[in-house]
Amino acid sequence: MAEQDWPLWEVFIRSRTGLSHKHVGSLHAADQQMALQNARDLYTRRQEGVSIWVVPSAAIHASDPAERDAYFDPADDKIYRHPTFYDIPDEVEVL
Amino acid sequence: MYTQGLDQQGSQDNTEHANADREREAAFQARIDGEEKIEPRDWMPEAYRKTLVRQISQHAHSEIVGMLPEGNWISRAPTLKRKLILMAKVQDEAGHGLYLYSAAETLGTSRADMVDQLLDGRAKYSSIFNYPTLTWADVGAIGWLVDGAAIMNQIPLCRCSYGPYARAMVRVCREESFHQRQGYELMLALCRGNDEQKRMAQDALNRWWWPSLMMFGPSDNESRHTAQSMAWKIKRFSNDELRQKFVDTTVPQAEYLGLEVPDPDLAFDEESGHYRFGAIDWEEFFAVLKGNGPCNRERIEARRSAHEEGRWVRDAARAYARKQAKRAAAQAA
Amino acid sequence: MTGSIDVRAAEPRLEYVLRLADNALVLGQRLGEWCGKGPALEEEMALVNFALDLVGQARMLLSYAAELEGAGHSEDDLAFLRDGMDFRNLLLVELPNRDFAFTIVRQCLFDLYQCGLYEELQRSGDSRLAEIAAKASKESRYHLQHSAGWFVRLGDGTAESHQRVQAALDRIWRYTGELFETDDVETALVAEGIAADPAVLRSEWDNQLDRILREATITRPADDGMASGGRHGRHTEHLGYMLAEMQFLQRAYPGASW
Numbered sequence: 001m002a003e004q005d006w007p008l009w010e011v012f013i014r015s016r017t018g019l020s021h022k023h024v025g026s027l028h029a030a031d032q033q034m035a036l037q038n039a040r041d042l043y044t045r046r047q048e049g050v051s052i053w054v055v056p057s058a059a060i061h062a063s064d065p066a067e068r069d070a071y072f073d074p075a076d077d078k079i080y081r082h083p084t085f086y087d088i089p090d091e092v093e094v095l
Numbered sequence: 096m097y098t099q100g101l102d103q104q105g106s107q108d109n110t111e112h113a114n115a116d117r118e119r120e121a122a123f124q125a126r127i128d129g130e131e132k133i134e135p136r137d138w139m140p141e142a143y144r145k146t147l148v149r150q151i152s153q154h155a156h157s158e159i160v161g162m163l164p165e166g167n168w169i170s171r172a173p174t175l176k177r178k179l180i181l182m183a184k185v186q187d188e189a190g191h192g193l194y195l196y197s198a199a200e201t202l203g204t205s206r207a208d209m210v211d212q213l214l215d216g217r218a219k220y221s222s223i224f225n226y227p228t229l230t231w232a233d234v235g236a237i238g239w240l241v242d243g244a245a246i247m248n249q250i251p252l253c254r255c256s257y258g259p260y261a262r263a264m265v266r267v268c269r270e271e272s273f274h275q276r277q278g279y280e281l282m283l284a285l286c287r288g289n290d291e292q293k294r295m296a297q298d299a300l301n302r303w304w305w306p307s308l309m310m311f312g313p314s315d316n317e318s319r320h321t322a323q324s325m326a327w328k329i330k331r332f333s334n335d336e337l338r339q340k341f342v343d344t345t346v347p348q349a350e351y352l353g354l355e356v357p358d359p360d361l362a363f364d365e366e367s368g369h370y371r372f373g374a375i376d377w378e379e380f381f382a383v384l385k386g387n388g389p390c391n392r393e394r395i396e397a398r399r400s401a402h403e404e405g406r407w408v409r410d411a412a413r414a415y416a417r418k419q420a421k422r423a424a425a426q427a428a
Numbered sequence: 429m430t431g432s433i434d435v436r437a438a439e440p441r442l443e444y445v446l447r448l449a450d451n452a453l454v455l456g457q458r459l460g461e462w463c464g465k466g467p468a469l470e471e472e473m474a475l476v477n478f479a480l481d482l483v484g485q486a487r488m489l490l491s492y493a494a495e496l497e498g499a500g501h502s503e504d505d506l507a508f509l510r511d512g513m514d515f516r517n518l519l520l521v522e523l524p525n526r527d528f529a530f531t532i533v534r535q536c537l538f539d540l541y542q543c544g545l546y547e548e549l550q551r552s553g554d555s556r557l558a559e560i561a562a563k564a565s566k567e568s569r570y571h572l573q574h575s576a577g578w579f580v581r582l583g584d585g586t587a588e589s590h591q592r593v594q595a596a597l598d599r600i601w602r603y604t605g606e607l608f609e610t611d612d613v614e615t616a617l618v619a620e621g622i623a624a625d626p627a628v629l630r631s632e633w634d635n636q637l638d639r640i641l642r643e644a645t646i647t648r649p650a651d652d653g654m655a656s657g658g659r660h661g662r663h664t665e666h667l668g669y670m671l672a673e674m675q676f677l678q679r680a681y682p683g684a685s686w
Contacts, residue, residue, distance in 0.1 A: 005207045006412065006468075008200070025263070026197045027470065028206065030412035031419060033577050038470040041477055042190055046270070065136045159469065166463035173677035173686040174504045175453075175487045179480055182460055186476040189469050231677055231686075281686075288684050397464060405467025407592070408528050411585025418584065 155195035225388030238278015251331035449489030456482030583644025605654030
C-alpha cells in the first residue's frame with residue numbers, strides 16, 4: 001500500500017520584475033512554507049526568478065478540453081476586436 | 096491492447112464502443128500527425144497513456160537512481176571546485192527526476208505509486224546505473240559518456256507529442272548541457288595528468304564504453320516498443336540511429352583525449368561516413384536488466400532505506416500541516 | 429607539495445579566517461553525505477543547496493587564508509593537506525549526521541549562529557571579510573528559514589518526531605557552548621573591530637532559539653558538561669575519518685592536478 005503523497009502544488013515564477021508570473025510546473029509539499037522553499041530549490045536554481053507563487057493544485061479550476069470549440073471558437077469571427085480591422089489613411093498620424 | 100480494455104466493459108456495448116473508440120483514435124492520431132501537442136485532460140488512447148507513464152516514470156527513476164553512483168564520490172572529490180560541480184550535477188538529477196515525476200502525474204498516476212513500483216522492483220530504470228563507480232575517473236566517464244548518450248536520447252524528446260513531457264525535457268536538456276561538458280573536462284584533466292591518472296581514465300572508458308552503447312536499448316528489429324512509439328511521436332529516432340550518432344560523435348572525442356576505445360572492430364567507414372563498431376554483448380544487457388548487474392541490489396536497497404528512514408519525517412510534516420490547518424480554522428471561527 | 433601543511437603558529441587574522449573556513453567546509457562535507465539518503469527528494473535538494481553554499485563560503489575563506497598566510501598555498505592545499513589537529517572548526521559541525529532530526533537540529537543551531545556572526549562581520553574592519561560576510565549572510569538567512577521551519581515541523585509533528593528532535597537537541601547541546609567561547613585571538617580581533625564579539629552574538633542566539641523552541645514545543649536542555657577544543661585543533665574521533673575520506677585523492681596522488 002503506497003503512502004499518500006504530500007499535496008500537489010502548482011508553481012508560478014516571475015522571471016524578472018515587469019513580467020507576470022508564469023506557470024512552470026508542479027511539486028509536492030506538506031505546507032505552504034515548504035511548497036515555497038521546494039519551488040525555490042526546484043525551479044530557480046539558475047536565477048530563473050525574482051518571485052514565486054505556489055497554489056494548491058486542487059484549487060485550480062480548469063476549462064474542459066472537450067468544450068474547447070464551444071468556449072473559444074466563437075471568438076474566431078470577431079475580427080472587429082483587432083486594430084487591423086480598421087482602415088485608416090496613412091496620412092493620419094498617431095493612431 | 097484496446098481489446099483488453101474493452102473486455103472489461105458490458106458485452107453488448109462492445110461494437111458500439113469499438114466504433115466510437117476507433118473514431119476517437121483516428122482523430123487523436125490526426126492531431127499527432129499534425130504535430131499538435133496532447134495535453135493532460137485531452138482524450139487519449141489508454142495504451143498511449145500507459146506507454147507514456149511507463150516511459151516517463153522509468154526516466155524519472157533513472158534520474159533518481161542515477162544520483163547514487165556519482166553521489167558516491169561527492170565526499171571524495173579531489174578539489175573544492177570539483178566537489179561543488181559534482182554536487183550541483185547530482186542535485187540537478189534530483190530536480191530532473193522531480194520534473195519527470197510531475198509530468199507522469201499529469202497522466203493520473205501518483206508519485207507515491209511510481210516510487211512504490213521502483214522500490215518493489217516492478218518498475219525499471221536505466222541499467223547503466225547498475226554499474227559501480229570505482230575511481231574518480233568514473234565520475235568523468237559518466238558525465239562524458241552516460242550523459243552524452245542520455246542527451247542524444249533526450250533532445251528529440253523535447254518535441255515529444257505529450258506536452259508536459261516535452262516541456263519537462265526542454266528544461267532537463269537546457270540544464271544537462273553542463274553535465275556532459277564537465278565530464279569531458281574532468282577526463283581531460285586526468286589525461287593531461289600523470290600516468291596514474293591516465294590509467295584511471297583509460298580504465299573508466301574500458302568499463303563504461305559498452306554499457307553506454309547499451310543505453311540506447313536493443314537493436315531496432317528486437318525492440319518491442321519502437322514502431323508504435325514512433326507513430327505516437329513519443330520517440331523520434333530509432334535505437335540504432337541514435338547509437339550510431341553517439342559512436343560517431345564520441346570516438347573522435349576519445350581520440351582527442353588520447354584514450355583507446357575498447358573495441359577492436361571499431362573502424363571508420365569512408366563510404367558511409369560512419370564508424371562501424373563491434374557486436375554488443377546483449378546477454379550482458381539482459382542479465383543486468385533482469386537484476387544481475389554488479390549493483391542492482393545495492394541501488395534499490397539504497398533507495399528503499401532512504402524511503403523507509405524518511406517515513407517518520409514525511410509523516411511528521413503531514414501531521415504538522417494538519418495541526419496548523421486546524422489552528423487556522425479555530426482562529427477563523 | 430607532498431607532506432602535510434602546518435599552519436599552527438598562525439597570526440590572529442589568519443587563525444580567525446581559518447576557523448570560519450573550517451566550519452563551513454566541515455559542515456558542507458557532512459551535508460553532502462545526505463545525497464541519496466534524504467527523507468524526500470525535495471529535501472535532498474535543499475540539503476545539497478546548503479552544502480553548495482557552505483563549500484562555496486569555504487573556498488572564499490580558504491583563498492583569503494592562503495593569501496594571509498603568504499606561503500604560496502591554494503584553497504585546495506589548505507582543505508586537503510592539513511591534518512586534523514590543524515583544523516579549527518567547532519566540534520558541532522563535525523559530528524556525524526545521524527538521523528534527519530539530528531541534522532536539522534544541528535543545522536538550525538549553526539544557522540542561528542552564522543546569521544548573527546555574518547550580520548556582524550559585514551561591518552568588519554577587514555574589507556575582504558566584510559565582503560565574504562555580505563554573501564554568507566544572505567545564504568545563512570535562507571538556511572535558517574529552512575532549518576527552523578523543519579525544527580518546528582518535527583518538534584510539533586508526531587510523537588515520534590517530537591521525541592527524535594528532543595533527543596537530538598539533548599545530545600547536541602553540550603557542543604553549543606563552544607560557539608560563544610573566546611580566546612586571545614578573538615579578543616584582540618574584536619578590539620580591532622575585525623571579529624564579531626561572541627558575547628553580543630550569544631544573547632541574540634538565545635532569544636531566537638527560545639522562540640523556535642517554544643513553537644516546536646521542545647525543552648531547552650541544561651548547560652552541563654560542555655565540550656570544547658575544536659578551535660584549537662582538539663577534535664572528536666569523527667573528524668579523522670571524515671578527513672581520511674575527503675582528502676584521499678590529494679593524499680594518494682601528491683602533486684596531481686584534477
